[in-house]
Amino acid sequence: MYSYPNLTRRQNQVLSFLRNFKEEEGIAPTYREISGHFGFKSTKAALDHVRALEKKGFVRLHGNRSRSIEIVSLESDPKGNVVSIPILGEVPAGTPEKLEENRTDAIAIDEMIINNCKGHQLFALKVTGESMIGRNICDGDWVIIDPNVPPKEGEVVVALIDGDTTLKTLSKKKGRYFLKSENPNYPDWIPMKEMTVQGVVKALIRRI
Amino acid sequence: MYSYPNLTRRQNQVLSFLRNFKEEEGIAPTYREISGHFGFKSTKAALDHVRALEKKGFVRLHGNRSRSIEIVSLESDPKGNVVSIPILGEVPAGTPEKLEENRTDAIAIDEMIINNCKGHQLFALKVTGESMIGRNICDGDWVIIDPNVPPKEGEVVVALIDGDTTLKTLSKKKGRYFLKSENPNYPDWIPMKEMTVQGVVKALIRRI
DNA sequence: ACTTATACTATACAAATGTATAGTTATCCA
DNA sequence: TGGATAACTATACATTTGTATAGTATAAGT
Incomplete structure (x- = not known):
């Protein structure tokens, strides 16, 4: 002891x-x-x-x-500041695909990592594809998404574009928002009909 | 409930x-x-x-x-599979510096993230510098280190080289180990006297 | 020399607490 | 129709438990 x-x-x-x-x-x-x-x-x-x-x-x-x-544990309490975040599925950082909300698992995360998100309905997604490699987000990473903050230009967001979900950088050109890939091999996505930002990436977890 | x-x-x-x-x-x-x-x-x-x-x-x-x-909890305790990992300090992914073991804080992590590390004395370090950007490890990221596994060539490791600590890729050239920077702007480190690998990076956490 | 902190003993008491007996009312199952 | 179970009330009692007062002895600082 x-x-x-x-x-x-x-x-x-x-x-x-x-x-x-x-x-x-x-x-x-x-x-x-x-x-x-x-x-x-x-x-x-x-x-x-x-x-x-x-x-x-x-x-x-x-x-x-x-x-x-x-x-009183002087070391950080292993139980106090942990939040459980549901893993909702996968999000392609390449071609957009449908995001199904079938909760299969959850991930426990130190509250410190996702600061200023009290009461927000965070969720996690597993990244597939390499289109966000320019922002150092790799295939297989988990991203923690906050759906309860207004997205800003330049932030990495999960967006529903023309009925499909994808992970991209929220960008603006000529006063019009579009989704930018951070990989020259992948295309940008310009919304045809509608685009809804589902949440902003607040944290990232990678198993190596 | x-x-x-x-x-x-x-x-x-x-x-x-x-x-x-x-x-x-x-x-x-x-x-x-x-x-x-x-x-x-x-x-x-x-x-x-x-x-x-x-x-x-x-x-x-x-x-x-x-x-x-x-x-008696029938479901798996949501707090049961969380481990607390001490943050021992910072590790430069640039110029090596001394790693002090003054435990200031700790980070709670889902056991799932750091699989197959039962009983290992894991610790966390905050990355400073951009020398590992080629492996998508950024300034400010936390890396979870396992000191109880034999390091392999090509893995990202924390190493004590000539008395200083640094984060690099463990590489081999002409049968001799050295530490490779994953950024052309940073130098590789070839050990003069001694080199000890303190641990292997098992996971990464980033606040965005 | 004086104070303070540590590390106890001895005794005591009111309140908190687990547990028990005896009974009531209602519901469900056979 | 009868018996088991659930969901209680009312009262009571022996411990358990937190807390207090008063005191002793030793060591550490100042």
Whole structure:
């Protein structure tokens, strides 16, 4: 286990016990259970140690409720700031194809990665094709899409163009929006009838 | 929330409350807190419902200890397959610099992304510089490094070369390993004294 | 020398808490 | 028609549990 230099030997032992107990039992120990483990003959000893840990920011106490010692992890909490994003399907960065909304899987992502997207209905798509290679988006990458922000010129977007979905750079020429491929081997797409930007690419994940 | 067909309407409500309470408060509620929420005038009502949930396998009770209602998750825990990876610092994909191991932050990542790395001591680095642009690794990207796999030729690796750390492609020329930049504007690095590959890039994350 | 922090003991108490017995009402199944 | 199950009320009690006061001993800083 870890040992924190700003904690005393005993405080480290107590913190370690709190961690193990919660890991094994699923709940926090009582002060009497702490005392029992260390052989304290007074519950005050355990109380003092936990209060010292609270003072130093290692645990948080929730009122006078039983078993309410919450362990504050100094390393980023692996559970707190994670959001689950549904993978809706594939999006060709080449020829546009239909995007089916049959949720098969989801991907868990650190909230930090997709900042300022609280409440937005994010989704993920797997990129197929090499047309966005100029923006360093490769075949097989996952892109995280935010459908709840207004798209700006120059951003990489998922767009529904003439009934098909594709991943391109939103561009403007002579006051008219079109979809630009970031690869000279692939064509740009100029909307014939209608074009709807479904979302803006906020993040990218690649397995190597 | 979810609704289970083999649970009654009320049992579903109670299970839902147990889930929410644990989510928000971090601890399980007492039978009186359950009763309070539903307006039960007897704690026996809450006890009966929780015992019914136990009988059907939705919760587990740990003896007669307070706040010891453990929720048994039937579906795969959405937070179960997330690993926390420490961000150790920055790695220049240009001029090599010293890599300090002062853990400042961590990043939570879906286990799926970094497959076949169980038990490996993964870490993350933030890329600075553009020398790996040819492999579509950009300035500002995070790379997830696996130090517990043997590096192969052609893989992108973090290497300690002559006392400095850098991100490059591991290459071989005339039977001798060297570090190749994936950008014509940046030089390759041929080890003078010693070269240690610290790990192989397994994944990449980019905020856009 | 004085204060502060650590690390406890001893005792105590009110509130919180799990658990129990006895009963009511309604619904569903056979 | 009868029995099992669900969904409660009412009351009660023994522990469990958080918290407090008062005190001892040791070491660390200032």
